[in-house]
Amino acid sequence: MGRAAKSIETATGHPWLEWTEWLEGQGASALAHAELARLVLDRIRQLGIERHASTGEPLNDGWWAQTIAIDYEHDHGMREVGQGHLGTFAASASKTIQGTLDEALRDWLDVMAGVTEIDGVPLSEQPTTSATEKWRYWRVSLADGTRAQVDISAKQVAEGAPAKAVVSVQHSKLESADDIPPKKAAWKALLSQLNLR
Known part of the structure; x- marks a missing residue:
């Protein structure tokens, strides 16, 4: 299963x-x-x-x-765990934090301020952000041709409870399953800094 x-x-x-x-x-x-x-x-x-x-x-x-x-x-052996439909792999990680969508995005931008590489691979461009009514997004390309996207969504909470958001990272276009653990560790380390500022 x-x-x-x-x-x-x-x-x-x-x-x-x-x-x-x-x-x-x-x-x-x-x-x-x-x-x-x-x-x-x-x-x-x-x-x-x-x-x-x-x-x-x-x-x-x-x-x-x-x-x-x-x-x-x-x-059915048609895809390895972490492998995308084009044959490349992706690493993902997420964290639930206190705050609204906009607060979570601001917190993420604070964490990423000054970050120029992920797991030793330089960012190849300035990250971009975008927003919809229910989502906030952060995206960046890296020098090795891989891409990272952060999706921020609201977590359902009890009525009257403080707002919470889920910050999810996916690092795509990785060449092999061996690339997943170090990328996941790098993103988890950055996610761990959320709500600590």
């Missing part, structure tokens, strides 16, 4: 075995990633899954379709 199987079951309300058996019946193991993700997205919509089965919040069906496709690929 893939790493995300339990969260998939919790989100969709359907057992992972049910997803796997249905996908195998559709010949999913012979599909490219994009086709597989589209197939899953169609199935989510056919089943009428519009809300997270556990929280009741609106379901981001495109994101969950990708998650189901990737976990299926892991289970």
